[in-house]
Amino acid sequence: MTETVRPPRFGVNYTPSRGWFHHWLDFEPDEVRADLDSIAALGLDHLRVFPLWPLFQPNRTLIRPRAVEQLVALADAAAERGLDVAVDGLQGHLSSFDFLPAWTTTWHRRNLFTDPEVIDGQRAYLRTLAAALADRPNFIGMTVGNEIDQFSGHPHPDPDRITPAQAEAWLHRMLTACEEGAPGRLHLHAAYDAAWYRDGHPFTPAHAARIGTATAVHSWVFNGTAQRHGPEAAATGQHAAYLIELSKAWADDPHRPVWLQEVGAPAPHIPAGRAAAFARTTVANALDCPDLWGITWWCSHDVDRALADFPELEYGLGLLTNARETKPAGAAVAALAAEVRAEWTPPPVRTTGLVLDLPDDAPDRSVCAPGGSYFEAFMRMAATGARPAAVLAGRATDAAHLAARGITELVTVDQLR
Template sequence: MSQTEHRRPEAGIFASGKPFFVGCNYWASHAGTRMWRNWDAASVEADLAALSKAGVQVIRAFPLWPDFQPLTAHTTWAQTFIEMRFGEEPLPDTPAGRAGVDEVMIERFRCFAELAERYGISLIVGLVTGWMSGRMHVPPAFERVNVLTDAQAIRWQVRFVRYFVETLKDCRAIAAWDLGNECNCMGIVASSDEFWNWCNAISSAIRLADPVRPVVSGMHSLLCEDQPNRHILIADQAETTDILCTHPYPLFTPHCRIDPVNTMRNAFHAAAETRLYGDVGNVPAFVEEAGSLGPCLSSERVAADYLRNMLWNSYAHDCRGLLWWCGHDQTELPHTPYDWVGMERCLGLLRTDRSPKPVMEELGKFGRMVAELPLPAFRRDAVCILSQHQDQWGVGYLSFLLAKQAGFDIEFQYADQPLKSSKFYLLPSVTGTWVISRHRWMELLHAVEEGAVLYVSSDNGSLEPFTGPFGVDIEYVAKAAAPGRIVNAARGLDLSVPAEFLVRYRNRCGEVLAEDGEGNPALVCNRYGRGLLICCNVPLETALVEMPRIFADGKPEYYRVYQLLAELAGVKRNVTRQNPALTLTEHEVDADTLLVVAVNNTPEELTDTLHAPGWKLVDAPIGPAPDAEGVLRLPRNTGAVLRYQRS
């Protein structure tokens, strides 16, 4: 068992084979973040009743840190610390007092959990909630303190978490403990070691108090290389927690706020990011927060289409569940962050009168549809290796999308991880002088010698050995004066690929699959042992990551390069289609039964013909079925589950 493999005997709602769940993040409609100090049980019950009736199955809830641990530091000369108090009152000589916890708040949370159980809602509890929607919330004792690294602040967080979990673990509605809401936003760490220590302290406190329920990461995006907390790593989160999560908002995630939210790029944002986390971390991952971020960014109809498409793709790609942000609109609240941030006021599934929006109707409908049909694992045909010193998210995202268009699915890993077993590898858009360590590179070349196919595209990256195995010499590398080209007249390929550098190949012994328009090789295939090495002199994936509308009808068909790669790798799917916007995942039930999830990733109705030689369509458990000729018609941004039997 690897150190990041799941360590619990039971992952609860996140376990493989459990139904895909739907729900939301929650703050009370009457008070938002002030719900605990302005507690109104009747209003909260009305909220939960409305959410449950509309189809919410899981809620992520937040015991706001300063409300539950309202510590004030009392100091003497030169701010020398003496003791913690509740305002002016000494801490009670009780377990709660020694943990600095307000017992009234604990009982309010218990009431909340009992109400959730009454309405059939499971809870994920974000424990250290010091960051929320653009505002910090910390006990008075820790104002202007880096609560991720300060030893005293961490001691009191551990005491709070240990007491909270120990006291409330008997609440049957609680399905999982979350470290807290986007705790990587609570302070800046100087190294991955500092944040690992914080995560390990909080996770250990949870596990000591409750060794049964899984621990969820709860972090904001781990993808932004230019963010202050770039030291917070997927692998570290997987080591210290049991379940990883994504918060895939197009507005905040690199390379996503480019196309309309109801088109292909964003239809796969949540699924691609969640698979990246789960694959690299080797633990379950789910979509913990998602949303269109209000009417200033999309209409209610478009937001509903976006959610429906995101749900279908998350379901098909083993993302375990999806929670919307958030339960209710907060248009009438005068306090911050709602007074500061206009975007935060209109993000609910329900309006202020608790009437459902179109997104709520879509979420509830989807949850009911898939409740009785958990999917087996989906087929993966290739391993995408993300190398060092590149934009790993951008390159991985585009590789995922090009593979989907080309009709196959990929699994992610990082170049410094042990090589995953496969017959088909992608090493896309390698850049710089630190691409992959020699021992990992030799391991990969050995896999090719044994029969695998490896594709490498160049963003001026250094690999050694390269020229011998790949059958080409690199004549020179220089700044590009014009976009690169991938031309194969016989296949109808003529693709313009913007690139910062021109890498000029001279072919020695390989098969030239495409030229650059000037007679020079651009895509070359060479036999290596029992396998194939394929090199491309332009960074196809990097070039497309910021290019708008590349997945729309009538745009250059860049995915056809990946189709060619799949052919050379011998990828043969059981069920195929023609339109690249119609994507398929295959889920083997047994040797003779196959479920296929077909998804239309466009805002228009789509018609295509499915081919399944050797298989007979039995039925469509969800959605429309193809006709006798295999013609499938899918409404915009929606999908279907098709059942085939071996014929």
């Protein structure tokens, strides 16, 4: 008898059409409702929402009640339109801009991950946001922050350096605060792909795949994938699926849910005319991964070109224009969401494991990055129609682990050369 599994969720990272995330400074409920109407019209089921940390907690002991009320109002407006809401707390970093409160910078510079007073302030903030939404049925849960790991090392111009042990301790403290505020919700953390690809990065694959309720992956092919392989290559269309499967190499739970929390079609790496095709291919490949919690596209609405200094690729990533009109990529994602809702069959397990010769702490994980030996071997297999899973070398002889994942055959990178 086949186990019934719910279909993956389809959602969008909410970027307000008026004022981008600066809309919190001039919160207009009617504008938010109009944005949410245009998102709901795509047939999506959830939003990922981004309070700006300095605006919500401008002083370590001041979490602005009015800002929290506005966040709750947004969540309630989403509920009226059948949309669930996930909230990122520590923003943190968004679209190349850093948003840190003044009590952590310059004259008050303190390490974001180790200073006891900063940690107490962060915990209070996350707990407050979670508690404010805890009684809302459409509240999914908290993500600690958006790619906050980028503050911990290179290439950030002014990093707060830490060790992997300090990163792990910080993550546990932040997620405990989220759970205290809203028990039993989907609380997790999100790293950019340095956690998977950058040698020596203090936030590790094991942190991503073992801490929190689910694993989040953020897939951006401007990381060298599209430059190396081209916009139409199998590797480019498989990148999101690769990250989903790569994360499972470190997961202790063989069926840990994986959330493709960010994925988008960045121009010029993906030409605008190919955005819809890229969306269809990327989503279809992600849906072929077992244990997928959901797909949340980046982003809902384009960035208004009246706003200055964004990297060029950030302006056109929306499924909708600033006038709230559906773009071709938006139509493609909407169609895929409708297809999955109408008829969903979970993908079969991946029976062939590609062995990843890394220790558990993965200090030299650049082999997993575009151009790395493991990445390229995985993509060569995928290009032939194979469906590889990722298996750490230390687990390659663990019969119980392999059986729990349905893996019956192992191959190595050397065998594929």
